[in-house]
Amino acid sequence: MQEFSDALLLAFELIFSGDKDLIEIIGLSLRVSLTAMVVACALGLPLGAILAISRFRGRRPVLVILNALMGLPPVVVGLLVYLHLSRAGPMGSFGLLYTPTAMIIAQVILILPIIAALSRQILEDLNAEYAEQFLSLSVPRRAVISALLWDGRYALMTVALAGFGRAIAEVGAVIIVGGNIDHLTRVMTSAIALETSKGDLPLALALGFVLLLIAFAVNAAVMSLRLTTGRYANV
Amino acid sequence: MSKKSSSLPPLSALQTTSLSLEYDGVRYIDDIDLSLEPNRLSVIMGPNGAGKSLFLRLLHGLIIPSAGQVFWNGVPVDDAVRQRQAMVFQRPVLLRRSVAANIDFVLNLNGNRHRCNDILDNIGLLDFANQPARSLSVGEQQRLALARALATEPEVLFLDEPTASLDPASILAIEEIVTQAHKNGTRIIFVTHDIGQAKRLAEEVIFLHQGHLAEHTPAQAFFNAPKSKAAEAYLDGRILL
Numbered sequence: 001m002q003e004f005s006d007a008l009l010l011a012f013e014l015i016f017s018g019d020k021d022l023i024e025i026i027g028l029s030l031r032v033s034l035t036a037m038v039v040a041c042a043l044g045l046p047l048g049a050i051l052a053i054s055r056f057r058g059r060r061p062v063l064v065i066l067n068a069l070m071g072l073p074p075v076v077v078g079l080l081v082y083l084h085l086s087r088a089g090p091m092g093s094f095g096l097l098y099t100p101t102a103m104i105i106a107q108v109i110l111i112l113p114i115i116a117a118l119s120r121q122i123l124e125d126l127n128a129e130y131a132e133q134f135l136s137l138s139v140p141r142r143a144v145i146s147a148l149l150w151d152g153r154y155a156l157m158t159v160a161l162a163g164f165g166r167a168i169a170e171v172g173a174v175i176i177v178g179g180n181i182d183h184l185t186r187v188m189t190s191a192i193a194l195e196t197s198k199g200d201l202p203l204a205l206a207l208g209f210v211l212l213l214i215a216f217a218v219n220a221a222v223m224s225l226r227l228t229t230g231r232y233a234n235v
Numbered sequence: 236m237s238k239k240s241s242s243l244p245p246l247s248a249l250q251t252t253s254l255s256l257e258y259d260g261v262r263y264i265d266d267i268d269l270s271l272e273p274n275r276l277s278v279i280m281g282p283n284g285a286g287k288s289l290f291l292r293l294l295h296g297l298i299i300p301s302a303g304q305v306f307w308n309g310v311p312v313d314d315a316v317r318q319r320q321a322m323v324f325q326r327p328v329l330l331r332r333s334v335a336a337n338i339d340f341v342l343n344l345n346g347n348r349h350r351c352n353d354i355l356d357n358i359g360l361l362d363f364a365n366q367p368a369r370s371l372s373v374g375e376q377q378r379l380a381l382a383r384a385l386a387t388e389p390e391v392l393f394l395d396e397p398t399a400s401l402d403p404a405s406i407l408a409i410e411e412i413v414t415q416a417h418k419n420g421t422r423i424i425f426v427t428h429d430i431g432q433a434k435r436l437a438e439e440v441i442f443l444h445q446g447h448l449a450e451h452t453p454a455q456a457f458f459n460a461p462k463s464k465a466a467e468a469y470l471d472g473r474i475l476l
Contacts, residue, residue, distance in 0.1 A: 136320075137341060138318040140344075151331040
């Protein structure tokens with residue numbers, strides 16, 4: 001117990017002293033996960049919108065698969081990306097394995113189904129409201145998609161944050177494709193795993209607190225966005 | 236009249252042939268043959284469940300009939316025809332944007348932006364231009380929906396009970412805008428089950444009952460001496476089964 005409270009104290013010292021290693025790890029974590037979120041949104045939101053307004057044979061199985069992919073195990077994604085990026089893999093020549101880019105790719109694959117599936121649900125509801133009016137106005141398909149994405153923007157921000165939350169908290173994928181290399185690919189989750197196994201509890205705890213803080217901040221942002229959405233639902 | 240259609244023959248004359256709509260074995264519209272002359276203000280009347288709204292949607296091409304066809308000046312209703320028409324729904328469907336952005340949305344579709352303020356001024360909503368459209372009162376929302384439909388410069392304007400839940404002042408405002416649009420050359424097809432409103436607006440009445448066309452009569456004749464028993468009972472305030 002004494003050891004735990006000492007570690008806790010040291011963790012706070014690390015955080016408040018602005019420890020260089022700690023800052024570097026937090027910075028990389030945010031850079032990787034925010035980039036993954038932006039890329040996944042750029043791909044996933046239009047995909048969700050297209051699925052929301054399209055009716056085609058086999059749509060239901062596609063939606064079932066997409067929903068199932070929301071629960072992709074990070075280690076499996078890590079393994080698949082590893083196989084593609086490793087020297088013997090089809091994309092081995094790019095030399096991306098054990099780089100932040102590889103970690104971003106893995107996280108994009110991990111959260112893309114979340115962004116696409118959740119946005120599909122939101123935009124399908126919105127489209128149900130707009131569809132007849134848009135048909136009457138003969139709105140072109142591309143304009144329908146951009147109108148849905150724009151008018152659903154508040155709800156879609158919560159989707160983006162849900163994706164970010166999933167990306168920043170996962171460890172399985174980044175540790176496989178990033179390799180947890182110090183000063184290069186070490187992020188909060190992989191560092192916590194390493195430091196805990198090494199017995200360096202203060203750094204692990206400090207990172208754990210920051211990760212928790214980020215999780216709280218993301219949740220608070222989601223909640224306040226929902227409130228804003230409620231307030232400006234009229235907009 | 237629509238600028239889009241200036242080089243095309245006008246759409247205002249309507250003909251339906253054996254128009255029917257059936258879902259799951261139930262006939263909602265049953266074998267309607269109807270011809271409407273151009274440039275009238277036509278009111279479709281009938282009790283709830285008579286098929287008025289479905290009939291309107293068939294005329295606008297929003298739903299596909301199970302049998303029969305809709306011709307506008309001899310042209311079967313399709314995307315190109317629908318682009319030259321507009322519809323106002325019973326519950327206004329406004330985009331989650333500002334009042335002005337709702338008008339701009341359709342002006343952008345037509346590649347025409349500069350008239351937004353004039354349009355809002357005409358309907359008395361210029362002061363609310365930057366306000367969220369959905370924060371307007373229901374009457375104001377419907378006025379905006381009507382102005383948005385007219386901003387597309389339609390040749391034919393369908394209105395599906397647009398004043399069903401509005402206060403008298405809002406009803407009057409809507410009726411004035413519709414009458415003005417009619418005077419400007421837009422063909423109006425207006426669904427209502429408000430007899431007073433039909434008397435105020437209609438030049439001719441199409442009366443539907445249980446999916447059938449009960450009668451199609453000039454307005455004055457219809458209100459003085461309806462030809463069908465269904466319309467007679469309806470005008471007498473008796474419940475129609």
